[in-house]
Amino acid sequence: MLAKLKMALILCVIGAASGLGIVAVNSFTEDIIEQNRMREQLEIYFDLYGLDMPDSFDRDDEPRDIYCRWEAVGYDADRNRIGRIVTYCVEDERVSERAEVFDKDGNLLGKVFRVEHTNTFGLVVTLVALDTNNEIIEVRIARHENTPTYVRRIIDNHLEPFKGQDINDVSFYDGSTGATSTYGSIIHAVRATADNVVDDRALSDYRVFYPDAAYYERVFEYTLGCIDARIAVYDSDDELLGHVYPAWRANDHEEIALNIAISEGTFKGVRAARPDDRASEELLQALEKYEELDGLPIDDVEADFDETVYDPTINHLVTQAIIRCQESDEQREMREYFLWSRGWDDLVEIDHEILQSYQAHYDEDGDLLGHVYHGEIDTSGLSGAYDGGILKASVAVFADGTVSSVHLVASEESDFATRTLEDNIRIFFERSEGIDKDGLADAFSGSTTTASAFNEIVEAALDYENAREGD
Amino acid sequence: MAQQASAKKKRKKDLQALAVFTRGIIKENSLFVLLLGMCPALAVTSSLETGLGMGLLVIFVLTLSNIVVSLIRKVIPDEIRIPAYIVVIATFVTIVGLLTEAFAPALHESLGIFIPLIVVNCLIMERANNFASKNNVLMSAIDGIGVALGFMLALMLIGGTREFLATGAIAYGIYLPLPFEGSIINAGLTLFQMEVFIGPAGGFIVIGFWLAVFKAIELYNKRKKKEARDRWIEKKKKEAAERKRRKAMESAGGSA
Numbered sequence: 001m002l003a004k005l006k007m008a009l010i011l012c013v014i015g016a017a018s019g020l021g022i023v024a025v026n027s028f029t030e031d032i033i034e035q036n037r038m039r040e041q042l043e044i045y046f047d048l049y050g051l052d053m054p055d056s057f058d059r060d061d062e063p064r065d066i067y068c069r070w071e072a073v074g075y076d077a078d079r080n081r082i083g084r085i086v087t088y089c090v091e092d093e094r095v096s097e098r099a100e101v102f103d104k105d106g107n108l109l110g111k112v113f114r115v116e117h118t119n120t121f122g123l124v125v126t127l128v129a130l131d132t133n134n135e136i137i138e139v140r141i142a143r144h145e146n147t148p149t150y151v152r153r154i155i156d157n158h159l160e161p162f163k164g165q166d167i168n169d170v171s172f173y174d175g176s177t178g179a180t181s182t183y184g185s186i187i188h189a190v191r192a193t194a195d196n197v198v199d200d201r202a203l204s205d206y207r208v209f210y211p212d213a214a215y216y217e218r219v220f221e222y223t224l225g226c227i228d229a230r231i232a233v234y235d236s237d238d239e240l241l242g243h244v245y246p247a248w249r250a251n252d253h254e255e256i257a258l259n260i261a262i263s264e265g266t267f268k269g270v271r272a273a274r275p276d277d278r279a280s281e282e283l284l285q286a287l288e289k290y291e292e293l294d295g296l297p298i299d300d301v302e303a304d305f306d307e308t309v310y311d312p313t314i315n316h317l318v319t320q321a322i323i324r325c326q327e328s329d330e331q332r333e334m335r336e337y338f339l340w341s342r343g344w345d346d347l348v349e350i351d352h353e354i355l356q357s358y359q360a361h362y363d364e365d366g367d368l369l370g371h372v373y374h375g376e377i378d379t380s381g382l383s384g385a386y387d388g389g390i391l392k393a394s395v396a397v398f399a400d401g402t403v404s405s406v407h408l409v410a411s412e413e414s415d416f417a418t419r420t421l422e423d424n425i426r427i428f429f430e431r432s433e434g435i436d437k438d439g440l441a442d443a444f445s446g447s448t449t450t451a452s453a454f455n456e457i458v459e460a461a462l463d464y465e466n467a468r469e470g471d
Numbered sequence: 472m473a474q475q476a477s478a479k480k481k482r483k484k485d486l487q488a489l490a491v492f493t494r495g496i497i498k499e500n501s502l503f504v505l506l507l508g509m510c511p512a513l514a515v516t517s518s519l520e521t522g523l524g525m526g527l528l529v530i531f532v533l534t535l536s537n538i539v540v541s542l543i544r545k546v547i548p549d550e551i552r553i554p555a556y557i558v559v560i561a562t563f564v565t566i567v568g569l570l571t572e573a574f575a576p577a578l579h580e581s582l583g584i585f586i587p588l589i590v591v592n593c594l595i596m597e598r599a600n601n602f603a604s605k606n607n608v609l610m611s612a613i614d615g616i617g618v619a620l621g622f623m624l625a626l627m628l629i630g631g632t633r634e635f636l637a638t639g640a641i642a643y644g645i646y647l648p649l650p651f652e653g654s655i656i657n658a659g660l661t662l663f664q665m666e667v668f669i670g671p672a673g674g675f676i677v678i679g680f681w682l683a684v685f686k687a688i689e690l691y692n693k694r695k696k697k698e699a700r701d702r703w704i705e706k707k708k709k710e711a712a713e714r715k716r717r718k719a720m721e722s723a724g725g726s727a
């Protein structure tokens with residue numbers, strides 16, 4: 001017993017001594033490690049924007065908002081301010097950090113996106129520096145675990161061409177770089193940055209309506225009509241500020257892309273999406289007239305259209321957004337079948353080889369729009385290549401026998417086949433509505449079992465609707 | 472007389488220390504002869520500098536853990552020998568990790584998970600258990616330095632070979648906090664740009680190659696020794712035969 005106690009005591013002493021040693025070294029190195037990280041980052045970011053190297057720096061850990069991580073001010077030897085960087089967390093897991101770099105006078109010079117990507121040979125940390133016009137100032141490898149000589153090859157030959165390119169339209173080197181994995185990480189970084197710039201820009205657009213906007217979420221994607229999505233905008237406390245409806249339509253002169261904001265029955269405004277590079281002068285002038293509607297109850301907004309002369313296309317888009325903001329979840333779902341659906345009957349079950357049920361839809365005057373058919377088909381054994389499975393689809397058919405929309409409800413086919421079919425459906429319905437049977441045959445004809453099965457459901461729905469017409 | 476004996480004893484100790492130090496470098500090289508520490512040898516030797524960096528860290532950990540194990544060897548009961556040694560080694564590995572991150576951040580980034588994994592490097596445990604726990608502090612420290620130096624040189628040899636074959640160059644100043652950076656050799660020939668040597672397969676090939684070289688040297692030395700010994704035996708046999716013959720002649724002359 002005594003021997004065991006002795007052993008335990010010895011282990012405890014060794015453990016305690018070990019812990020003390022580690023604590024001592026940690027307290028000695030902690031600040032140095034933090035300073036190293038900070039200095040390295042500051043020097044790289046300053047260098048990217050041609051600022052002098054800081055002699056010293058102050059770090060401010062008090063975040064301006066929860067998305068800001070820290071900010072630091074760099075000074076020269078005489079303690080004159082050289083520049084400042086403010087770093088933010090990014091929702092996108094591909095981007096580890098976004099930093100804004102300011103000069104000594106506080107002018108924003110641009111943004112740096114830090115992307116960490118692990119390829120076959122290890123980690124590559126890439127910095128993509130943009131100016132205020134979203135043109136690439138430089139793409140730089142900040143740290144890597146790849147073979148130094150390969151990385152040197154990329155640095156010497158393949159990073160320079162990025163300079164000056166618009167981040168939303170970057171052309172990559174289409175050939176052998178001699179360091180495919182490293183260049184792959186660079187491509188990954190540039191693409192991730194481009195995606196984040198779009199998100200960032202969208203958030204900037206939404207902050208016009210909601211200055212406290214911290215992030216947004218696309219809560220519903222509309223398939224049919226001129227409104228693209230219903231976007232919920234939140235502040236940093238996760239409080240819902242309101243919704244934005246991005247809308248798109250071509251008028252006689254141009255393609256109009258708008259953001260229409262509505263919050264709790266109040267019209268927050270209508271503005272051009274990406275006003276810097278997508279909106280014409282005419283559109284911006286036309287939209288100025290609508291600013292007097294900001295803050296009105298949505299019922300008054302529509303009433304105002306009758307009294308004042310506004311652009312009819314913008315009027316239409318605003319009206320559509322107001323209609324959508326008043327819809328219930330069920331109404332929103334039903335609109336996916338027929339754009340003008342305002343009423344519907346209960347599901348009627350039918351005895352059919354492929355179709356299980358249908359549902360009649362009506363417009364606001366109570367006139368029949370058409371029927372939605374729900375069908376399923378078992379693709380097992382139809383192809384030697386795949387095991388197959390159940391494929392479920394809904395087909396909305398106008399009363400005149402043309403298709404309003406088709407929806408893939410469920411698929412037990414391979415992911416690839418399912419994704420391909422979904423892409424085909426999306427692309428096809430972006431182009432047109434009211435397609436007849438021949439048009440559909442062109443759209444979804446294909447050799448894959450999935451596409452064939454899907455076609456069978458659509459054709460069964462069309463046949464059923466046509467037979468009903470005959471009756 | 473006493474002074475002579477003391478000097479002789481000191482000289483013997485010095486020679487013993489030198490033998491302990493050099494033994495681990497070539498004769499009992501941990502990697503190429505004892506095949507210990509193969510995991511880091513494959514994982515972190517994609518370049519000469521990372522091999523050197525890992526070697527330096529192992530020198531630090533192995534030397535200090537040997538010293539501490541030797542110091543506490545008499546108070547550690549046999550039953551808890553291994554866990555006690557592991558705690559000691561893990562402490563130094565943690566410390567070396569923190570120091571590397573503070574003073575050589577690029578190397579820390581590059582070696583990554585393999586720094587904490589030094590704790591399970593069987594080479595360190597083997598030296599703690601088989602040498603430091605049975606010898607005094609000085610000899611344990613010398614043994615630690617020698618063995619770790621041999622390990623480091625082996626890592627550098629593998630790393631340098633792999634880097635050169637894969638890239639045609641050997642870069643420096645990338646990972647270690649050196650005041651300069653560049654390339655020692657830059658062959659610039661596509662012949663040397665065989666990417667396979669950077670990957671794990673290349674690691675196995677290069678280690679296999681150097682193992683073969685070391686084995687060949689060992690066999691050559693053994694053969695040479697055997698030949699020398701055979702020659703010596705032959706010589707001794709001849710001398711004995713000569714002595715016998717001479718003795719026989721002498722005895723024959725005497726009787727005549």
